Amino acid sequence: MNSTELIEAVRQEVFMGTAAQFPDFEDTRLLIELSDELRTTFSRAVTQARSGYWLKQAHTTVTAGRAKYPIPRRAVIGGLENLSIADSSGKFVKLDEVSETHSQFYELASGQLGEVKKYVVRSDQVVLLPTPSQAYTLRFSYYLRPSRLVLAGYGTIDSVDTTTRTIVVDPVNTSLATGNVVIDVAHTSGWAELSLVNAPAFLVVTAGTTGTFTVGGTDPLDEIVVGDGLFTADETLWPCLPEDFHRTLAKAAAVKVMSELHMLQKADATANQVNADIQRFSDLLTSRVKSEAKVLKAPRAVLQVGRGQRGFYGWRG
Numbered sequence: 001m002n003s004t005e006l007i008e009a010v011r012q013e014v015f016m017g018t019a020a021q022f023p024d025f026e027d028t029r030l031l032i033e034l035s036d037e038l039r040t041t042f043s044r045a046v047t048q049a050r051s052g053y054w055l056k057q058a059h060t061t062v063t064a065g066r067a068k069y070p071i072p073r074r075a076v077i078g079g080l081e082n083l084s085i086a087d088s089s090g091k092f093v094k095l096d097e098v099s100e101t102h103s104q105f106y107e108l109a110s111g112q113l114g115e116v117k118k119y120v121v122r123s124d125q126v127v128l129l130p131t132p133s134q135a136y137t138l139r140f141s142y143y144l145r146p147s148r149l150v151l152a153g154y155g156t157i158d159s160v161d162t163t164t165r166t167i168v169v170d171p172v173n174t175s176l177a178t179g180n181v182v183i184d185v186a187h188t189s190g191w192a193e194l195s196l197v198n199a200p201a202f203l204v205v206t207a208g209t210t211g212t213f214t215v216g217g218t219d220p221l222d223e224i225v226v227g228d229g230l231f232t233a234d235e236t237l238w239p240c241l242p243e244d245f246h247r248t249l250a251k252a253a254a255v256k257v258m259s260e261l262h263m264l265q266k267a268d269a270t271a272n273q274v275n276a277d278i279q280r281f282s283d284l285l286t287s288r289v290k291s292e293a294k295v296l297k298a299p300r301a302v303l304q305v306g307r308g309q310r311g312f313y314g315w316r317g
Contacts, residue, residue: 013250021074035146041274053191055142056197057140065131074138081142085116086139092137107116107130113129150235150236153231157226180202182199183232191240201275
């Protein structure tokens with residue numbers, strides 16, 4: 001369902017009439033309730049499953065002498081799945097987090113720099129320990145907070161050129177003008193995941209019908225396909241959920257409306273349905289590939305340590 005269909009689904013659940021009949025629950029108000037439920041009710045299940053849904057990566061350049069770097073602002077509750085840093089060969093190596101209590105063991109005296117070993121989270125920043133003595137590339141892996149549901153975007157993508165980094169939308173939203181924008185691109189099927197997040201772009205509107213976006217930055221455009229939707233950053237027409245659970249989202253938003261309309265018995269019954277659906281949703285998230293269990297295997301270097309290449313798994317005492 002798109003945002004318009006979700007609004008209608010909420011009204012059906014509550015047995016509401018038109019927005020004119022319920023002025024306190026116009027379309028924009030119901031979109032707020034839908035977005036809130038998407039971000040609260042479903043976020044816990046998705047992030048705890050750790051199955052790759054909503055998982056994004058962001059890169060930043062670490063400079064010598066600077067230890068603090070902000071966590072991506074659109075991360076779910078400002079959290080990270082992991083943090084890694086490129087070593088001298090360009091290979092990414094996972095950094096381990098330490099507690100505030102143990103951070104002192106990795107910090108150096110004021111003004112002294114060193115090779116990054118660990119990190120600690122302070123407020124909305126990760127603090128590299130010790131303060132880096134050279135430039136690195138830092139990679140944040142994080143769960144992207146779902147975008148707000150809106151009634152319109154820039155338009156549907158007509159073509160994309162990964163070489164010139166241009167995206168053409170035709171027709172483009174007629175209210176737009178040439179200038180700098182920050183954009184997201186969302187798939188229209190599956191989970192409606194984002195294929196481009198928070199990208200700076202320059203928009204040129206031609207004859208009021210075609211919009212050409214020249215995308216800045218270095219984020220790859222290879223996930224974008226014709227038919228994807230292009231939006232202002234943090235906005236979308238489609239909830240980032242499988243279609244099987246769009247109705248559950250509508251029910252969750254309807255519970256809030258029912259409570260405010262003092263339809264308490266119906267609100268309780270609908271809430272029970274939502275809870276059962278969320279449990280089913282959580283169960284289906286893991287494991288993502290159903291055909292076989294994940295194999296846990298030690299690295300070859302570990303298996304071959306010791307005399308006669310008898311590792312931990314080949315030891316005969």
